[in-house]
Amino acid sequence: MKNSWTKTKFYMLMSVLAIFLAGCGKENLSALQPAGEIGKQQFFLIVLSISIMLLVVGTVAITFTIAVLKSRRSKVGEAFVPKQVAGNHKLEVIWTTIPIILLIILAIPTVWITFKQADVEDMVTEDGVANKDSVIVNVTAYQYWWEFEYEHEGVVTSQDLVVPTDEKVFFNLKGADVKHSFWIPSAGGKLDTNVDGINSFYLVFDDDKAENADRLFYGKCAELCGPSHALMDFKVNALPREEFDQWLADMKEFExxxxxxxxxxxxxxxxxxxxxxxxxxxxxxxxxxxxxxxxxxxxxxxxxxxxxxxxxxxxxxxxxxxxxxxxxxxxxxxxxxxxxxxxxxxxxxxELKVDKNSGDVEKMKKAIEAEDNDEGGDN
Missing domain, CATH: 2.60.40.420 (Cupredoxins -  blue copper proteins)
Known part of the structure; x- marks a missing residue:
């Protein structure tokens, strides 16, 4: 009996630890440590829905516990008959109204955030062409890798996505073979990549969060797409706008x-x-x-x-x-x-590396020119 109770306590402890460990994650991979506007909004919805769930479960558990304790046979006797409340209009209104209110509280921000995240009007001009002031990445998902094409620059890369921080980055998603799903847990998402159409949305990468994560986030395929689905990962390098522009310039110079x-x-x-x-x-x-x-x-x-x-x-x-x-x-x-x-x-x-030193030379030239101009102005 003692051994059985010891095992039970052990399994209970492991279960509790598993629940807590399920919420652990790295800053560059966890949806519970959001690193951008969309991620924060989705995290808010997670917290809101869990809070409502805990409120309901807690209320039911407390009510049930009170009812059990107050209605114990040893306390109320064998002949006790509880008050019959079937057909009580007041109670029916209460337990119908409260769930409706809770659903409305959850539905309004969910619908608002969902439509807000799908708002890609800034990606195109009034004429319906791609806005040159926006960063647009055309993503194509293959079994089992990713291709990224930068709309305005014509630069193509794969597996490593490079994005600027603190601004909207728009994505046009499509699949080349089967359905996949584009997901960067820390930044937000996810959205399916379909073979027969293009899905579009945007993400924002917070620069401070990116710096804390060493400028590197992880992306994954979130749709079962074949035997190597679990290995269909990609990396996201989130850089300040100047460094992002320099990376694009280095890629073009490489060409x-x-x-x-x-x-x-x-x-x-x-x-x-x-x-x-x-x-x-x-x-x-x-x-x-x-x-x-x-x-x-x-x-x-x-x-x-x-x-x-x-x-x-x-x-x-x-x-x-x-x-x-x-x-x-x-x-x-x-x-x-x-x-x-x-x-x-x-x-x-x-040896296939982009020359990153060319940009440093240009920066040095601009710094020298700026210093000369300042000295000239002082004179």
Missing amino acids: EEGKTADSSDAKEGQEIFNNSCMGCHSVTPTNPGAAGPNLTNFGDRELIAGVLEHNEENLIDWIKDPESIKPDNKMTGAYQLNDDEIEKVAAYLM
């Missing part, structure tokens, strides 16, 4: 100047890549991959295939046997390369 491999292995790998992999992948920032992700800035990315630590060893493992890492992916069986060729292609891909 103009191209990228030449440095090491001998990488040079051979580039040639192998051009002959074997170019049919599916692109390494220019203005072209989407025909069937696979755009690899322009692959060397700058956070993860390989969205799930592996970004290093050359993991990249070699991915190219050798992608099926063991992401089942049912489209890359399995696409390349017939030997081990030596794979290592050289990996060396080339790891």
Whole structure:
């Protein structure tokens, strides 16, 4: 008996801990630690709905407990007959009106916030064309990766989304094969990506929250889409507007100047890549991959295939046997390369980095010019 009670207490303790742990999460991944306007609104709805639920459950539990305690046989006797309230109009009005009021309290902010989040009027002008003053990202979901195209700049990347902070970022979502769902838990969402239509919405990334999260948030697919659905992740780099503009400029400069491999292995790998992999992948920032992700800035990315630590060893493992890492992916069986060729292609891909120093030179020039102007004004 004692052992049975000990086990019961243990399981009760584990259950309580599991409830609390279910609410734990990282700042860059948890919907309970919102990092933007939409996330905060959705968090408010979560708190509101849970508060109403707890109010109802608490009221019922207290009422039930009082009724049980007051109506104990030892207290009221064997012959006690409770007052019959069936058909009591006052009580019926009360327990009908209160739920209606609670539903209205929940419904009004829910409907208002839902329509507010779907308001993308700022994304287009009165003529119905894309507003050049807005940041618009066209998102295409594939099994099992993401492609991001910046509407006005023509820049295309994959797996790593780069956005400015403290302003609306508009998204046009579509699916390339099956239904997926675009979700950045910390910022807000989620919204389906359909094959037969485009869904649009916006998010705002708070700069202070982004800085606390080291400028990196995590995104996921929230719709079951196949065997590797759980591995269909992407990263979000939330940068101040100046750094975001500089990133776009670096990507465009990369397009103009191209990228030449440095090491001998990488040079051979580039040639192998051009002959074997170019049919599916692109390494220019203005072209989407025909069937696979755009690899322009692959060397700058956070993860390989969205799930592996970004290093050359993991990249070699991915190219050798992608099926063991992401089942049912489209890359399995696409390349017939030997081990030596794979290592050289990996060396080339790891060198695909956008030159971030060019922007620093321009900033330095502007700072010097500003300083000269100030000195001239003082004289």
